[in-house]
Amino acid sequence: MDVRVVDHPLALARLSTMRDARTDNAAFRAALRDLTLMLIYEATRDAPVATAPLHTPVARTTGYRLASPPLLVPVLRAGLGMVDAAQALMPEAQMGFVGLARDEQTHQPVPYMESLPESLAGRPVFVLDPMLATGGSMEHTIRMLTERGATDVTAICVLAAPEGIAHLERSGLPVRVVTGSVDERLNDSAYIVPGLGDAGDRQFGAV
Numbered sequence: 001m002d003v004r005v006v007d008h009p010l011a012l013a014r015l016s017t018m019r020d021a022r023t024d025n026a027a028f029r030a031a032l033r034d035l036t037l038m039l040i041y042e043a044t045r046d047a048p049v050a051t052a053p054l055h056t057p058v059a060r061t062t063g064y065r066l067a068s069p070p071l072l073v074p075v076l077r078a079g080l081g082m083v084d085a086a087q088a089l090m091p092e093a094q095m096g097f098v099g100l101a102r103d104e105q106t107h108q109p110v111p112y113m114e115s116l117p118e119s120l121a122g123r124p125v126f127v128l129d130p131m132l133a134t135g136g137s138m139e140h141t142i143r144m145l146t147e148r149g150a151t152d153v154t155a156i157c158v159l160a161a162p163e164g165i166a167h168l169e170r171s172g173l174p175v176r177v178v179t180g181s182v183d184e185r186l187n188d189s190a191y192i193v194p195g196l197g198d199a200g201d202r203q204f205g206a207v
């Protein structure tokens with residue numbers, strides 16, 4: 001499985017802001033937005049382009065656009081903070097939504113919402129979820145997508161745990177991961193260490 005770690009100095013700086021326990025909700029959301037821009041930028045580096053002739057004020061030249069903009073699928077609620085940046089870079093991208101809660105005892109994903117196009121055959125999909133922890137939620141989400149025919153899925157994550165990456169590798173699902181860091185491990189509560197805490201609470205406050 002292809003795992004790309006975006007370790008650009010600006011990405012490291014935003015990630016450090018997000019990790020810092022003193023960062024408030026607003027500053028955390030701003031850093032998440034900036035880091036997501038960088039993750040999407042890297043995730044689309046090798047995307048196929050379509051060309052068409054265009055005229056500048058000076059001359060004729062070639063224009064470029066993404067040949068097939070990905071479907072953006074934020075995983076609610078923590079993925080919501082990544083939507084604005086992804087849409088800013090790809091305004092033409094369509095969106096689907098997946099809602100997954102986490103059972104705090106079993107750490108298993110509990111689905112509560114699925115709003116996706118009927119067919120995803122031939123369509124690239126970007127799943128937006130800041131934390132790839134156990135990999136259970138991501139596997140669940142990708143299975144929802146592959147059941148609809150998706151074969152080209154990219155998980156865009158701020159942080160990944162080695163356990164989550166190994167889980168996805170074992171699943172054999174058609175996914176690659178673009179992340180800001182592969183951290184050390186999970187703790188007994190399935191939080192990423194050193195991590196950044198609960199990505200939903202850090203954005204929106206504890207509810």
Ligand code: URA
Nearest residue numbers: 133191192197198199
């Ligand atoms: N989800 C989070 O928000 N944080 C973690 O560390 C793990 C899962």
